[in-house]
Amino acid sequence: MxxxxxxxxxxxxxxxxxxxxxxxxxxxxxxxxxxxxxxxxxxxxxxxxxxxxxxxxxxxxxxxxxxxxxxxxxxxxxxxxxxxxxxxxxxxxxxxxxxxxxxxxxxxxxxxxxSAGNHQLKAVSVVAQKPLVERKIDRTVLNIENSVLAAGNSAMEILEKAPGVTVDKDDNISLQGKQGVTVMIDGKLTYLSSAQLATLLRSTDGNSIQSIEIITNPSAKYDASGNSGIINIKLKKNKAKGTNGNLTLTGGYGAYPKSSESVSLNHKEGKFNFFGSYNHGNRQQARNLDIDRTVGGQAGNTFFTQKTFMQQTNYYNNYRAGMDYDVTAKNTIGFLVNGYFNGEKDQNFTHTLIGAKPTAVDSMQNTNSTLNQTYRNFAFNLNDRFQIDTAGQELGIDLDYSKFNNNNIAQYTTDFFLSNGDSQRGSLLLRNQTPSEISIKTIKADYTKSFKKIVKLEAGFKLSDVKTDNDLQAQKLAGNSGYVNDTSRTNRFIYDEKISAGYVNLSRNFKKLSVQLGLRAENTSSNGNLITKNQVVNRNYLDFFPSLFLHESLSAKHDLGFSYSRRIDRPSYDNLNPFVYYLDQYTYSQGNPFLKPQYTQSFELNYSYNKTVNVSMGYSHTKDVMTEVILTVNKASYETHLNLQSQDSYNVNINTPFTFAKWWTGNVNLNGFYLGFKSDSLLGGNLNKGRAAFQLKALQTFTVGKTLKAELSSNYQSALVYGLFYIKPQYSVDAGVSRSFFSKKANVKFSVSDIFNTRRNDLTSNYQNTVLDIRQKGETRVARLTLSYNFGNSKLAVRRHNSGADAEKNRVNTGN
CATH class of the missing domain: 2.60.40.10 (Immunoglobulins)
Structure with a gap:
């Protein structure tokens, strides 16, 4: 290093x-x-x-x-x-x-x-529309605004359609086959765990999204987290003085009904700009999870056949409000308050057959579990943007504070039976209460200066302070004594983390060549304290993250680029938390407080023809790669995360738009990749697995007249290997149609996701003495009808608000 x-x-x-x-x-x-x-x-x-x-x-x-x-x-x-x-x-x-x-x-x-013109153009209509998928020098942009498929869909559902992006059975987001994606909203980190981030994205209405930026090799200006890159979700903004707003209503039905409502309002007058929005939704959904498991032992194999029906009901309430004040023409200060209060109720029923042979049942057990969860968040941002001169010298400062309060109350009832259906023994009743609190404080400053319009300097620093407090209160029913504390599972885990970071970027434009060289330094100090067991994990480390970007215009139609970066991924707060979460007596998940961060070095070469056809080739090497594994102890299997020795990734991406007719356009994205995993001492054995795979996505747009538009999206992902798991192929087709009215102020959209109900998450694993076959089908085919109405001045200027606490929020849980 x-x-x-x-x-x-x-x-x-x-x-x-x-x-x-x-x-x-x-x-x-x-x-x-x-x-x-x-x-x-x-x-x-x-x-x-x-x-x-x-x-x-x-x-x-x-x-x-x-x-x-x-x-x-x-x-x-x-x-x-x-x-x-x-x-x-x-x-x-x-x-x-x-x-x-x-x-x-x-x-x-x-x-x-x-000055505004004093004449009018008669009988002239000029319509400029961005392509659905747009490739830029350093990123791919999915232009969601006005897309039919955004109607009624959440941010998570839209992400699943983005080029090179996949979402697995546990809502982990992968980019070009690799996990470890950093998700930002309006350039701000979300500081959430994968589960919490999934909740936030599922409660973010697609109608509020302007575009999604996919950055596979970020510069030193960004936080060094995210080994596979950054996904930045940009929310809509408007452009002129006055008052405007939007009202959107959505109703949907799959196996269960769903609804959502959102309203946004903006007002600008003089030096003041006020803005706010509120989103509410109710959603019921179901999932079937089947697991066949074979566990080896000295006395022979034990076979488990497990079927689980999972019914989930949740609601979300997201709010956002703020104000900007133009102190001078060059200086604007503002504040932003946002948060949510979400809730979720899960009802799971698991039926398990256990035997010494696949066809012979020795015993059975049924587990009913009820989980009631609440999620609360409040965040405050104070920002100042100062344009020092007209040559591009600027200074931006952000102060952020966020607080999360989550609570989970779970009740488990397990009944045991003999093979003939007779009761084997008394029921096992367990109860968990898991309150958790997370606070995040950050300060960030960014400075930009140009020298003679040739050299550009970017520099800045960021300080973050994160504290999480998780208290698991586990109880079991003990006869007439009622519920008593279960000391084997009760625990409290407190995690503190402080990160100090600074960066410098230098850019130089030659005649046809652009060069950017950057360096970021981050010092991390963390303390994980498993209080009940008196286990303390202290870490303090300083890392440097260089980056290099080259772009040359070979001719009017040919562009070539190269990029390199070194990045880090720190464990999410959930994955560090050693608490045990049960599905039943033989199936549970558990965090790992000894999980180490992983480091990735990435190289990418890209070529663009006529600013439309884009080809990129990349290679990355990840050390101490954090990977989900399933371990077996006393015939019980549990999911956790371990550090494998390394991961090597090779990828080729081809993206091109097409036009079959004036009314029929679209985009095709082909992503081929190879993922290889190695570990010399994983569970007493050597792991060396890898497989080539590809993903094909096609988006088509059909325009009929001036007010009617239809879209068709199709996706196929071949089988692939990730760590210990072999993931089976996935494919689906979505479609939608929209019609605008009243001079395009009103819009009606109808869409159906996964028309043929084919989208599922199936995988297998065979390592050491455990063989797994997991089949999972969620409620993916959903029909939605969305009504939206824009009122007031449609060109109100709303300044984009990026806080400094977005990377830390990427590692927290939000519910929904």
Whole structure:
């Protein structure tokens, strides 16, 4: 590690010196830059910039302004010029003439102010729509806004359709076949465990999502967590003064009914901008879980045949409110309050047959379990964004506080029978109460500065302080004494974690080559205390995470890129918690307080043809990979996580849009990958497993007239190997249709997920003395009808809010 860190620092220093030297010496062509704003001093994005010769107003070059209203035109020969800017709905504006020469190569044009046009265009309709799947230099973007398939679906259900993304039976999210994905919302980490994150995503209405960004190799600016990359869910925003809002109602039915309602409201007046939203939903769903298990022993094999029916009823209430205040034209402060109060009730029934032969039953047992869970969260963010100058120098500061309060009350009743159905012995009654509390405090600052429009510096720091307190109160019924404490299972686990991080990124744009070199340092101090058993695990470690990005434009139609990064994944809070969660006497799950973080080095080469066809090839190596395993003790099998020695991953991804007709367009994504796992001493044996696999996703859009649109989504994933498990193929088809009314203010959408009811999660495992065959079918075929109405000004500007506590929230549970 020290060699890597030293080399990274030397490379960073050499690159910085070279970049500054180059910026001072290399000026073969002139550049002109500036900003475009409206009369209210608000930046105008996507305004057309034309560089004209001052002599005859002939066009030399063109450009577009970015989201901040800035533009830059490079490669300009010596001469006298002027800038013209135009935009639909605004009057054309010209700059004063200026001269480009050897002594005046870089010209900053005065800010151009555009006034709204006083004329109207008659009988002209211009519609610009982003493709459903869009490939950019460093990420793939799934444009959800206005998509039919988003209607009534949750964020989790939409993610399952995203290129290269899969969701397994336990709601673990994988990217290009690898687990360890960091999920962000509006650029903010969620700090949740996989189970809690799944709950949050299932309670996030798809109608509130603008787009989903998939970043397979993030830069040093992002938290170093997430070995397979980052998925950033961007919520919708609007763009002008006034008041606007949206009301959405959804009803659905699969095996059980489902409903959701959401309302959002925004108001901007003067220097103030107020915004808020509320989402509510009720959902019933069912799942069938069948497990055939063979456990070897000195006395021979024992065979278990287990069938479980799981019925779940849950509700969610998510809220979000805040305000922005423009202190000056360059400085905006704001605060954001958001949270949820969710609940869930699970009713599970498990029937288990036990015998010395597969066809012979020696005994049986039935387990009824009832779980009542509540999830509460409150989060507060205070932020300040300061634009220091028009050259791109900015400073952003975020202060965050989040608190989670979860409670789980579980009741288990197990009845035992002989093979003929007679009672074998008295019932076993168990009861668990599991309150848990998580608090998260973070402070984050990000600074950006450009040098001569050639070199860009990004730097920042982040401090986080996380504390979790889990108290398992386990009881069992003891005759007339009633419920008494079960000392073998009762425990309390307190976990404290502090992370100090800093980063620096340097970017340099050459004529056709762009280079970015970054380094992030993170120091982690953690303490896990299993109080009842007096087990304490202390860790303190400093890590460096270098990153490198290269992008070259070979020609107008050919682009080539390369990226490298080193990343870390820390165990989720649930996986560190050693509590035992029962399905029945022979099946349960348990955390591992000794689980270590895993480290990944990733390399990726990508090629783009005509900005549409994209091909990428990647390789990554993960050390101490955290993997789900199933262990057997006294014929009982339990799920936990262990560190395997390593994981090697190879992948090839091909993404291309297609157009069969003006009304029929779409996108195809093919992802091929190989996952290999090694461990020299796993449960007394050597593990060396791997398999090549692929995933194919096709999205098709059909446009009929101006108000009717239909979409069809299909997905196939071949069989693959992950750790100890062989996962069987999966496939499904979704479809939807929408119609807009009242000048597109109202919309009706009807969709059906998993039309043929084929989506399921089946897997097998055969290691040491345990053979497993798991078959799981959830309620995946659901029909939904969604009504939505937009009211007020549809162009209200809402500033995107990113807190500094998003990485830590990725590791907590939310319910639903």
């Amino acid at each position: 020290k060699k890597t860190s030293t080399l990274s620092i030397l490379l960073l220093a050499a690159f910085f010196l070279h970049a500054i030297k180059s910026s001072a010496q290399i000026k073969k062509n002139g550049t002109v830059s500036g900003m475009v704003k409206d009369n209210q001093q608000k930046p105008l994005d996507f305004a057309t910039i034309s560089l004209l010769k001052a002599k005859d107003s002939s066009l030399v070059k063109g450009a577009l302004t970015d989201a901040k209203g800035s533009y830059k035109v490079s490669g300009i020969a010596s001469g006298k010029y002027l800038i013209a800017t135009s935009m639909v709905g605004y009057q054309k504006v010209f700059s004063k003439p200026f001269t480009i020469s050897e002594t005046n190569a870089d010209v900053a044009v005065e800010t151009l102010l555009m």
